[in-house]
Amino acid sequence: xxxxxxxxxxxxxxxxxxxxxxxxxxxxxxxxxxxxxxxxxxxxxxxxxxxxxxxxxxxxxxxxxxxxxxxxxxxxxxxxxxxxxxxxxxxxxxxxxxxxxxxxxxxxxxxxxxxxxxxxxxxxxxxxxxxxxxxxxxxxxxxxxxxxxxxxxxxxxxxxxxxxxxxxxxxxxxxxxxxxxxxxxxxxxxxxxxxxxxxxxxxxxxxxxxxxxxxxxxxxxxxxxxxxxxxxxxxxxxxxxxxxxxxxxxxxxxxxxxxxxxxxxx
Amino acid sequence: xxxxxxxxxxxxxxxxxxxxxxxxxxxxxxxxxxxxxxxxxxxxxxxxxxxxxxxxxxxxxxxxxxxxxxxxxxxxxxxxxxxxxxxxxxxxxxxxxxxxxxxxxxxxxxxxxxxxxxxxxxxxxxxxxxxxxxxxxxxxxxxxxxxxxxxxxxxxxxxxxxxxxxxxxxxxxxxxxxxxxxxxxxxxxxxxxxxxxxxxxxxxxxxxxxxxxxxxxxxxxxxxxxxxxxxxxxxxxxxxxxxxxxxxxxxxxxxxxxxxxxxxxxxxxxxxxxxxxxxxxxxxxxxx
Numbered sequence: 161x162x163x164x165x166x167x168x169x170x171x172x173x174x175x176x177x178x179x180x181x182x183x184x185x186x187x188x189x190x191x192x193x194x195x196x197x198x199x200x201x202x203x204x205x206x207x208x209x210x211x212x213x214x215x216x217x218x219x220x221x222x223x224x225x226x227x228x229x230x231x232x233x234x235x236x237x238x239x240x241x242x243x244x245x246x247x248x249x250x251x252x253x254x255x256x257x258x259x260x261x262x263x264x265x266x267x268x269x270x271x272x273x274x275x276x277x278x279x280x281x282x283x284x285x286x287x288x289x290x291x292x293x294x295x296x297x298x299x300x301x302x303x304x305x306x307x308x309x310x311x312x313x314x315x316x317x318x319x320x321x322x323x324x325x326x327x328x329x330x331x332x333x334x335x336x337x338x339x340x341x342x343x344x345x346x347x348x349x350x351x352x353x354x355x356x357x358x359x360x361x362x363x364x365x366x367x368x369x370x371x372x373x374x375x376x377x378x379x380x381x382x383x384x385x386x387x388x389x390x391x392x393x394x395x396x397x398x399x400x401x402x403x404x405x406x407x408x409x410x411x412x413x414x415x416x417x418x419x420x421x422x423x424x425x426x
Numbered sequence: 427x428x429x430x431x432x433x434x435x436x437x438x439x440x441x442x443x444x445x446x447x448x449x450x451x452x453x454x455x456x457x458x459x460x461x462x463x464x465x466x467x468x469x470x471x472x473x474x475x476x477x478x479x480x481x482x483x484x485x486x487x488x489x490x491x492x493x494x495x496x497x498x499x500x501x502x503x504x505x506x507x508x509x510x511x512x513x514x515x516x517x518x519x520x521x522x523x524x525x526x527x528x529x530x531x532x533x534x535x536x537x538x539x540x541x542x543x544x545x546x547x548x549x550x551x552x553x554x555x556x557x558x559x560x561x562x563x564x565x566x567x568x569x570x571x572x573x574x575x576x577x578x579x580x581x582x583x584x585x586x587x588x589x590x591x592x593x594x595x596x597x598x599x600x601x602x603x604x605x606x607x608x609x610x611x612x613x614x615x616x617x618x619x620x621x622x623x624x625x626x627x628x629x630x631x632x633x634x635x636x637x638x639x640x641x642x643x644x645x646x647x648x649x650x651x652x653x654x655x656x657x658x659x660x661x662x663x664x665x666x667x668x669x670x671x672x673x674x675x676x677x678x679x680x681x682x683x684x685x686x687x688x689x690x691x692x693x694x695x696x697x698x699x700x701x702x703x704x705x706x707x708x709x710x711x712x713x714x
Contacts, residue, residue: 403538
């Protein structure tokens with residue numbers, strides 16, 4: 161019995177160590193963002209907000225933020241707008257080739273982003289179209305669609321078909337049924353899907369490096385080009401801002417969604 | 427429900443159109459282009475010849491990068507497995523009230539930008555990073571140990587990115603195991619370790635293999651960790667593609683390398699699907 165307890169303690173310790181390993185570098189970024197020196201390194205001498213101030217005055221970074229926000233929001237809207245009907249089709253209907261098509265729509269997760277980047281760029285070039293914001297948006301929608309499909313399908317499986325059938329048998333039109341029954345029940349998953357699409361779009365570097373032009377750079381692409389010169393506290397400060405934003409938005413959204421859901425169910 | 431047969435197709439058509447037009451056709455283009463010729467003027471000439479592939483395998487430079495990629499991917503898979511199984515097992519067995527919060531912490535890195543997670547290692551491993559700073563201060567070393575810009579640093583960055591995928595895949599698989607099986611084994615005289623080895627471990631293998639596949643496939647396609655944390659000798663195949671396409675604008679050769687990478691991964695995923703079924707991976711991804 162004594163031995164069993166020590167085994168479990170070892171497992172706990174190991175798990176803690178893995179956590180430390182996972183989060184130490186991220187914590188270091190946030191701490192070093194407050195380093196007043198020119199180089200973002202240890203030892204730190206003092207504490208200052210000067211790199212955040214400098215960041216807020218850097219217009220190219222602010223532009224990149226604006227681009228990322230617009231791109232992420234539009235990606236989330238389009239990906240869910242085409243993903244939700246597809247998820248409905250897969251879960252609610254039987255038709256020939258269903259499994260194959262479902263796999264085909266989700267498989268892009270497994271295709272390396274570099275190949276997707278080359279492919280779309282090559283296609284656009286063949287059509288003799290210039291790189292544009294629209295192309296970047298299209299690319300991001302294709303990148304995020306599989307995740308929206310997975311999340312919405314997983315939720316839809318759990319919503320009983322009987323609810324919809326009841327509404328239909330009581331005389332509701334299919335559209336009314338969707339609006340009054342399916343959509344409210346599905347809303348948390350749609351919301352989660354949009355959030356996921358937004359984050360993936362907001363984070364993406366590899367494919368975006370192929371598709372972005374000088375005018376529509378996103379924040380990660382901007383960080384990437386800043387890294388070429390050196391790692392300065394300004395990058396750490398930008399990293400800290402990104403960490404706080406991308407972590408707090410989903411957590412807050414999740415909290416609001418839970419409150420909202422609780423308010424809806426009697 | 428009596429249904430009109432065209433209804434699902436109507437619902438599917440936007441997604442199918444998008445994926446066909448913007449993904450399937452473009453990927454086919456990559457394959458077609460890989461047989462084309464590049465004229466000295468920089469123009470691409472339609473052709474059907476294997477020159478690009480011959481070029482890839484003739485010079486040892488390119489195959490070495492391919493093998494390098496596969497080796498790094500295997501190393502990453504093994505380390506992720508060692509680092510990930512025990513925490514996943516901890517989640518399965520723990521009855522702590524903190525469990526939901528600990529699970530959120532595992533998911534948290536998914537929300538943090540990949541490029542920031544990658545560059546964060548510079549602050550730890552650099553000449554004036556945390557480790558060297560502590561070692562220098564404690565007097566154990568007199569000059570910083572070079573830890574960046576080598577394969578180890580690249581793998582650190584890759585694990586940082588991929589470990590949550592591994593933990594989640596294994597956890598989803600473990601979570602489906604009935605705990606009473608272990609209890610039954612123990613009541614029949616098994617020790618804790620024997621019960622784990624004979625029951626829990628084998629039943630968790632679908633999750634283990636899904637995690638390994640996902641980590642392997644994602645490693646093969648990564649571009650950032652070798653770029654940011656690696657040295658000149660640590661290039662991976664994605665870096666090569668990027669250089670050929672964006673750097674030298676050699677579309678046919680870049681397409682050929684892309685096709686080789688794609689073929690490698692299709693082969694691996696296909697083999698996996700034959701034995702395990704691809705749905706295992708989607709299952710845990712939808713939880714994330």
